[in-house]
Amino acid sequence: MKTIECANKQEKIIHMYKDSYRILVEEEDLSPRNETINRVLSELVSTLSKPMKQSEADEILCDEGIKQIRKDMLQKLSLAECLMEEYYAQTFRDKVQSIHDFGSFIYWDNYVELIKTEMEELKRINWDVNSFAFVGTGPLPLSPLLLKQEMGAEMTCLDLDVQAHEHGRRFIQDLDRDGTSDYILKDGALHDYKGLDLVWIASLVPNKEEIVRRVFETNPEALVAIRSVDGIHQLLYEPVDATKFQTVSCEEAGRTVADSFIINSTVFYTYKQ
Template structure:
């Protein structure tokens, strides 16, 4: 790619990120009720996807102006994502309970592809080892990942969330759609839950206390496999990547990871505790 074109593309994505940050800072309503937020975030996510594994990724991520706003931007993006999940969850609760309704979620295809890739990697890792139960930390008000995991594995999933409102809405959705026999909502901090019986524990990308959750899994079920959703490359402008070096009190061995692409934001890292 010619140097002039590279510089132009780099400036475009940096300016778009700064513009999105300004909008998320200026707007009081970060929910889907605000069309400005809808368009801004959809355009940003779409354009970042086109930059995944681009030669300019590192230059963009290390840009001084990006560095100044990234931390606060991630916080605002988390708020917007949470509000989006509540919006759709409440909409689905009001609809006639039909599992196909969930496919109306704007990012349903992304979730479906992500879980499919995750499970293919998992089954390659465990090589026929039987699963009994799955726990998902940070299930939120719209538990699409847990629904897809349960459907594709046939195993019960425990949906953990520390926030009362997310728990209430998520549980209501599960109950209304008749999924309560295979999906169980629990109001709890993943760092205090007892994981005995869960041989696979998923940790959502927005869970803030991953270190403490991993420590608790180790204390209560050191034989469990842990799957943590992370991000690589340009997607670090949307989420904080997992830093395994913070797992200071446990020794984790990375046993596999999935790879993001232009349409799937998350990469997922699979861990096993070494001293079991």
């Protein structure tokens, strides 16, 4: 039987999500330069990062009011995140001598912990990585830089946005001490992944199915890692569901489990013969 405390918590989240959506619709500037956006999104992420049972999250996700606005809300949250990364890319430009100089980024600790869980899962899968690609690197390439630091592997970064490519490529060039990294302006669905051991796909990349298909067309021996979400964090990102990949033969090889601190989970796929 649901407690009054649980019901109140669910109602609070539903109300906050709807109110946040209304504000994001009304505001023209969704970047960190807008203090209203900073406040609203910080409060929303903080609230959704508190521990919650799956059954409680499912009830919220099934709320009719939430279902009506969620798709549009995810688009606005995606735009806000892109603008946030662009803002911090400009802030950090010419100010980093090592990856640790990004430590003041508001989600730095979350990135570090996420990479830690991914490395543990890679070890469990027992997958050797000498080279990898990261699709959807964005203007602030923290994930690929942290992955390279952990694995010591050759790195290829892909992004199809001109401005994101310009910012990201500069950081990669500044921090790539051994010259084994590349940053390419290209749609990941058009790249040739031959010779790569692992391909990472960022959570905000929209054409995941096309990219996964292209990976296995050009390199069926590769492992694909896709950033996803579980539970209540589906109010922030769209989860990955390989059963919806109509044109891709793949099977799950492993996955990480997110917690209240780490928003994203990661699902690993191999080619299904």
